Amino acid sequence: MSEQPIRWGILGTGFISGEFAKGLKLVERAQLWGVSSRQAKNARVFAEIFQVPRAYDSYEQLVQDPDIDVVYIGTPNHTHKDLCILCLEAGKHVLCEKPFTINAQEAREVINLARRQKLFCMEAMWMRFMPLIQQVKAMIEQGAIGDVRMLTADFGYPLVSNSNHASTPEFGGGVLLDRGVYGLSLAYYLLGEPSEILSQASICASGVDEQSSILLSYPQGKLAVLCQSLRTRTSNQAVIMGTTGKILIEELFIMPEKISLSKFSPSTQAFPSPLIPLNAKQKLVAAAKQNSLIRSLYRSVLGLLKSDKVIVKPFAGNGYNYEATEVMNCLQNSQLESQVMPLDETLKIMEAIDRIRSQWSE
Ligand SMILES: NC(=O)c1ccc[n+]([C@@H]2O[C@H](COP(=O)([O-])OP(=O)(O)OC[C@H]3O[C@@H](n4cnc5c(N)ncnc54)[C@H](OP(=O)(O)O)[C@@H]3O)[C@@H](O)[C@H]2O)c1
Structure with a gap:
């Protein structure tokens, strides 16, 4: 697939599919070739808006199009597993929206199939590919804040409507899958796999988790604290604290355009104590x-x-272009997995999600 354009198909014509289609326009050698909907009219309208050559009125038809190389899945959480399987069985590479699936067992099924089929597959955790998130990762690896000791991140905005998928159990709703997955993904990316996980949540009338806190502990006493809410406006920032400094990722930490690095001086290092x-x-x-x-x-x-060093770096377009570029680069280099968002890590995060949910019912 070296220098050839790569042809994309999209399943679903909702909000995020439109955003992804916009993002794809910025990606060199990417062609949005087909879109499919459960309703012919939606596919036609989407195709007109985004100038897509082929519109299909079923997902099954799109995955049979031999001219499509890779499929983006932009449908509700509870459909991800079956649609990943549909694509992989039809021989298509897959980029599937976050959360990858609704539990670890589903994720395992998809990952095993992708590996058996020797096809590329990745969770669309777009945050990881943002330029400033990449920069934070590099700064930490270069020792900019010494040894990382703590991370905090919160993600909360009130839902504008109760009919949102996030508040509906049948759609795989709940704040953990909708927003908590970002904090978890950031913590796993920057701190690695925790040795212990503790969580509490408030469950709303519809039965989904509407707010939760998660505590991740690591060997040598490192900790990460994550909070997420469908009801409360939070700071939406992330802070990574090390032995010699800290990095603040400003709102919204999943799509940052501003970070600051503070180095501790001897006078600010210790808490003034009588x-x-x-x-x-x-x-x-x-x-x-x-x-x-x-x-x-x-x-x-x-x-x-x-001595805070403030770094302002606006991302290009709407930011979804970066995850698409990663997929393109992997396909062009015949890599079946992304090293930035590897499948094993997606699975570990889904396992953590299962563990977190099981604690709420204890
Ligand atoms: N990365 C991000 O920033 C981001 C942001 C928002 C959402 N998401 C993720 O993207 C996914 C979709 O969210 P969204 O906000 O785009 O939802 P949405 O606006 O409701 O669109 C979802 C689309 O999925 C299709 N679909 C397939 N089966 C469906 C079903 N049983 N019920 C309803 N729709 C169904 C529909 O398209 P057709 O009618 O055309 O088939 C629908 O338009 C979710 O997994 C969510 O977590 C990611």
Whole structure:
């Protein structure tokens, strides 16, 4: 498949399929060749809007099109497993929306089939391919904040409507699959696989989890704390803290355009504590800080001297182009898996999701 264009097909004509189609326009050598819907009219309208040559009124027809190389699945969570299987059995490579499936058993089935068929398959965890997420990963690997000790991330906006799939159990709803999967994916990407997982959730009237907190613990005492909500507006930031500094990924951490790196100095490293005996100079500073005027002056000077490095990097297009580029690169290099979002890690995250849910019913 080296220098040939790669032809994409899309299953489903909802919100995210439209976004993906826009993203694909920015990807060199990608051609959106076909779209399919359960209703002929939707496929036709989508094809007109996004100038797609072929429109199919069933998913089954699209996967039989011999001119399509890879299929993007943009349908509700509970359909992912069956549609991945439909594509893989028809010999198509697959990019499937997050969450990959609704549980680990489904993920295992799909992954085994992809490997048996020797076809590319990847969870569309677009966050991982964002330029600033890649940069954060590189900074951590280069030791920019020393040893990573903690990560916090939260993702919460109130749902605008209760008819959203995220609030519907039959669609594989719930905040864990809708939003929690991002925090988990970030923690697994930056800190690796945890040794222990603890979680609590509030379940809403429809029966899905509407808010939850997850605590991941790692060897040597590293921790990650994740919060997600369908009801509450949270900071939507992520912070990675190390022994010599921290990185703040500003809202919205899954699609960042701004991060900041703060290096700890000896004066900001330790919490000021009356239990630690002060030397003469520290005593003078502490006494001066009792005066509110001096304190505010001191804070302003500290603010000016702050050595935060702010990195602003707008992403191209709507950001979905990066995950598509990854798929294209893998196909062009005959790689059946992405090293940025490997299938084994998708499976581990689905296993974590199962474990988290099982704790809520204990
Ligand atoms: N990566 C991201 O940023 C992001 C953002 C939002 C959503 N998502 C994920 O994308 C997937 C779809 O979400 P969405 O917001 O695009 O949903 P949506 O707007 O409701 O669209 C889903 C589409 O799936 C198709 N579909 C197939 N079986 C269906 C069924 N049983 N019920 C309803 N629709 C069905 C429909 O297309 P046809 O009628 O044409 O067949 C529908 O338009 C979810 O897995 C979600 O987690 C990802």
